[in-house]
Amino acid sequence: MNKRLIIANWKMHGDLAMAGGFAAALGQVNTVEVVVMPPMAYLQGMAEAAAGQVALGCQDISPFAEGAYTGDVSAGMAYEVGARWALVGHSERRVVHSESDQDVAAKCEAAVEAGLSPIVCVGETQQQRDAGLAVETISDQLASIWRLLLQAPAAGIAYEPVWAIGSGQVASLEDVAVMHRSIREQMRAYDARMLEKVRVIYGGSVKPNNVGELFTDDAVEGVLVGGASLDPESFRAIIDVAAEQAAAEKE
Numbered sequence: 001m002n003k004r005l006i007i008a009n010w011k012m013h014g015d016l017a018m019a020g021g022f023a024a025a026l027g028q029v030n031t032v033e034v035v036v037m038p039p040m041a042y043l044q045g046m047a048e049a050a051a052g053q054v055a056l057g058c059q060d061i062s063p064f065a066e067g068a069y070t071g072d073v074s075a076g077m078a079y080e081v082g083a084r085w086a087l088v089g090h091s092e093r094r095v096v097h098s099e100s101d102q103d104v105a106a107k108c109e110a111a112v113e114a115g116l117s118p119i120v121c122v123g124e125t126q127q128q129r130d131a132g133l134a135v136e137t138i139s140d141q142l143a144s145i146w147r148l149l150l151q152a153p154a155a156g157i158a159y160e161p162v163w164a165i166g167s168g169q170v171a172s173l174e175d176v177a178v179m180h181r182s183i184r185e186q187m188r189a190y191d192a193r194m195l196e197k198v199r200v201i202y203g204g205s206v207k208p209n210n211v212g213e214l215f216t217d218d219a220v221e222g223v224l225v226g227g228a229s230l231d232p233e234s235f236r237a238i239i240d241v242a243a244e245q246a247a248a249e250k251e
């Protein structure tokens with residue numbers, strides 16, 4: 001099984017002091033891979049303070065390498081200040097900034113070209129789920145990114161049902177497992193080499209008290225944590241559950 005990937009997505013929260021002290025507050029992490037994604041403004045400060053102790057990523061990037069794109073930050077710039085991972089296609093970007101699947105693919109391509117490992121977020125709305133369209137929606141969102149993930153240094157797909165994000169309503173293990181297996185089947189059909197490189201992780205109201213159940217299914221290869229990643233203690237508690245389960249699986 002792939003090493004579990006635990007990602008903190010701070011969204012637009014935090015400050016310089018939080019970014020500076022976070023890695024030290026987390027402490028050492030071994031059996032799982034941890035990536036923290038602070039707001040872009042704090043990335044460099046955090047990279048300096050963390051001194052390689054945790055990997056860092058950005059929450060979004062420009063699809064362009066450089067040019068007259070006021071307000072954008074390129075993947076190369078994010079890499080230069082310490083990012084090694086980039087989130088693309090988070091549902092908050094798709095909804096608030098009207099990003100299409102094509103935009104997400106362009107961002108994914110820009111990340112890969114700059115040497116960043118992309119985490120592509122996908123997820124259905126409650127309406128799409130109720131209409132029985134969840135699996136189809138996710139397949140459509142992924143259709144143009146497979147070729148890009150094959151070229152990436154490492155990569156992840158974050159299945160985040162839109163209705164589960166920030167709502168306190170985590171998806172059932174059964175629904176998560178069905179979706180993760182469907183994503184891995186699509187990967188296998190495209191190119192089986194991806195199965196070892198691309199981890200399928202879950203996001204949406206992950207907390208220390210529900211992550212253990214999610215990890216009972218080995219189709220859940222990690223988690224993307226929003227709200228519960230803002231406090232180093234609760235994020236650490238999530239890491240510890242993942243690490244304990246990884247150790248138990250080894251025995």
Ligand code: PGA
Nearest residue numbers: 165166204205225226227
């Ligand atoms: P949440 O956010 O854990 O606060 O639900 C997850 C995400 O949007 O990445």
